[in-house]
Amino acid sequence: MRSDKDDLKARARIRNAALELFGAEGVAGVSLRAVATRAGVSHALVLHHFGSKEGLRKECDAYVVSLVRGGPGVEALEDTTGLAAMLEAAGPVRRYLGRAFLDGAPEAAALYDEIVDATERWLEQGVAEGWARPGEDPRARAAIYVTWLLAPLAFGEHLSRVLGLPDPHDLDATLRYSRAGVEILTRGVFADDRVLTAWEAVRKERRAR
């Protein structure tokens, strides 16, 4: 080894560099050489450790997913705090996660399913205990709930720009918009049923056809 500990093992450095670059530019837009340069190693070493670019991508997927899963423990997915912790995850990981969902990485898909399942159970329990309102379609509601909580992963940049906040991955930014989100989830936005009624009308019209 070079120095006493060399900051981080090269393998981890490569993985982190890949995480940042893949998150920022997309997997296809980043060359192995770019990853290697950022990690301060030769591009051959990347192949040596991960076998192929696809191998590197899979490792990144697995790592990010394990971060989310392993962070506060499995049962943490059962409450809001766990999901909130996930949203507070470090910047590059957020970007990467958002992209992984969009690119349809199988690991990400499995994670999404898992979160929806947990959320559905959690909301069901909430209905039983009285702190959550009953919904017409619990499965769809859980899916929407999860999608909405995940949305800042994909749109965080725009969210913070619109709010005039400097750093999209800043905790303050997250706090400000999550407040608005929690407010909606608690009180709703619409004061009466007119939009719901309008939606029913659309459904009815569509069924008639």
Next chain:
Amino acid sequence: MRSDKDDLKARARIRNAALELFGAEGVAGVSLRAVATRAGVSHALVLHHFGSKEGLRKECDAYVVSLVRGGPGVEALEDTTGLAAMLEAAGPVRRYLGRAFLDGAPEAAALYDEIVDATERWLEQGVAEGWARPGEDPRARAAIYVTWLLAPLAFGEHLSRVLGLPDPHDLDATLRYSRAGVEILTRGVFADDRVLTAWEAVRKERRAR
């Protein structure tokens, strides 16, 4: 020209092919040759019409943005129906839009800002007219509202998979989860203020530090 109208002018065919492929694989992951092949032309023609790959991308951006803007007219952005129409836009365009937001295309950013502005005014009006509840932070609420409505663009694939629906871009899929969304926006999810209170506690704790 070849036949009477040749289906579509080559230029439009190329743009459509690019839209599909870019949306599916990302701009960096698609070669000009792939676009040309799908459009049934030589790759040199792509350059002839668009000058460069970047030129093609910009044309795609502009086209999609104009679709969204021009569809139901400017004032349509003022109501939910307009946004709903946007979500019903054709499949490839949806994928492309989602990716454009994630990639931070300037055209997409401007569109996002525009929608948030319109939504903020619209909600303000709603509060005045009594059909929308007042919110603590109207700007943040408008931003979150827009982000949530846009979220299915990025997560539509997962949404429909989780709901067991075959086609992510199917109108039926959209209808099912939008119903759940409207329900949340009308009645909320949480029956009491405990999550809101928990959020306040987090803010207080953070301010203390």
Next chain:
DNA sequence: GCAATTGCTGACCAGCTGTACAGTACACTG
């Protein structure tokens, strides 16, 4: 000691990339 393993590199390769360009076919205009 010495052999095996591991981390790591530079040189090399075939293939694909975006782009340039000369040239063809065809429609106009004069």
Next chain:
DNA sequence: CAGTGTACTGTACAGCTGGTCAGCAATTGC
């Protein structure tokens, strides 16, 4: 008719891509 412009093609090219490989240096195991 020549002349001009436009849609379109095939070929060519420099540069970068992911991946291979032989080999160096340090560590490990015996």
